[in-house]
Amino acid sequence: xxxxxxxxxxxxxxxxxxxxxxxxxxxxxxxxxxxxxxxxxxxxxxxxxxxxxxxxxxxxxxxxxxxxxxxxxxxxxxxxxxxxxxxxxxxxxxxxxxxxxxxxxxxxxxxxxxxx
Amino acid sequence: xxxxxxxxxxxxxxxxxxxxxxxxxxxxxxxxxxxxxxxxxxxxxxxxxxxxxxxxxxxxxxxxxxxxxxxxxxxxxxxxxxxxxxxxxxxxxxxxxxxxxxxxxxxxxxxx
Numbered sequence: 235x236x237x238x239x240x241x242x243x244x245x246x247x248x249x250x251x252x253x254x255x256x257x258x259x260x261x262x263x264x265x266x267x268x269x270x271x272x273x274x275x276x277x278x279x280x281x282x283x284x285x286x287x288x289x290x291x292x293x294x295x296x297x298x299x300x301x302x303x304x305x306x307x308x309x310x311x312x313x314x315x316x317x318x319x320x321x322x323x324x325x326x327x328x329x330x331x332x333x334x335x336x337x338x339x340x341x342x343x344x345x346x347x348x349x350x
Numbered sequence: 351x352x353x354x355x356x357x358x359x360x361x362x363x364x365x366x367x368x369x370x371x372x373x374x375x376x377x378x379x380x381x382x383x384x385x386x387x388x389x390x391x392x393x394x395x396x397x398x399x400x401x402x403x404x405x406x407x408x409x410x411x412x413x414x415x416x417x418x419x420x421x422x423x424x425x426x427x428x429x430x431x432x433x434x435x436x437x438x439x440x441x442x443x444x445x446x447x448x449x450x451x452x453x454x455x456x457x458x459x460x461x462x
Contacts, residue, residue, distance in 0.1 A: 243390075265448055267449060267450070269452075271391075276452050276453070276454045276455065277436070277438075277452040279449050279450075279451075282448060282449055284448055290448075292449065324391075324393065326450070328381075328448075336398065337380060337381045337440060338381070338383065338398040339381075339438075340395060341385075341392065341393040341395075342392070343390065343391070343392045344390070344391040344392055344393075
């Protein structure tokens with residue numbers, strides 16, 4: 235079974251703190267993604283990575299950065315957390331589409347982050 | 351980028367009823383997936399279906415790629431089917447590769 239694991243289910247942080255959200259996948263997938271989900275706005279892509287040390291901005295990268303030092307791990311970093319970053323964060327992984335006809339994506343269990 | 355529209359936005363059923371959820375997309379796709387979001391927020395994979403028809407128990411899905419739509423059928427619905435159903439696509443034109451673009455979802459409520 236494909237497994238994508240996020241480090242925390244629930245997280246409460248203070249405004250201004252540096253926050254790390256960690257995601258690990260065990261399927262040797264090339265692609266990894268961070269989305270946030272907000273009521274009325276749906277799921278929006280923050281950043282994605284198609285290889286180690288490679289990253290691409292998604293639709294809403296402002297206020298976030300990412301790190302991918304190892305293939306299986308993709309970290310989302312909130313440099314200085316703000317209340318408008320209170321949200322549900324979802325990590326996903328998928329195989330590279332160029333090498334695989336099946337590019338099915340799998341998601342972690344999500345992290346509910348509250349910034350107070 | 352690619353646009354994804356789901357309908358209806360909300361659906362209320364009695365247990366045992368059948369339903370059809372629709373997903374329209376604006377461009378050709380490499381990947382189309384249907385997900386069910388459980389009460390804890392996790393996205394559960396239902397179907398990977400860029401084209402054709404698949405069935406899994408009471409659920410089935412059909413994607414007509416040339417006409418840019420997909421349908422998710424739920425038969426003999428149960429209360430445990432309640433939740434939000436998402437369609438997500440990966441476009442195959444520049445700027446859309448790799449990433450999934452999600453529709454806004456269909457909120458399904460199945461009453462006993």
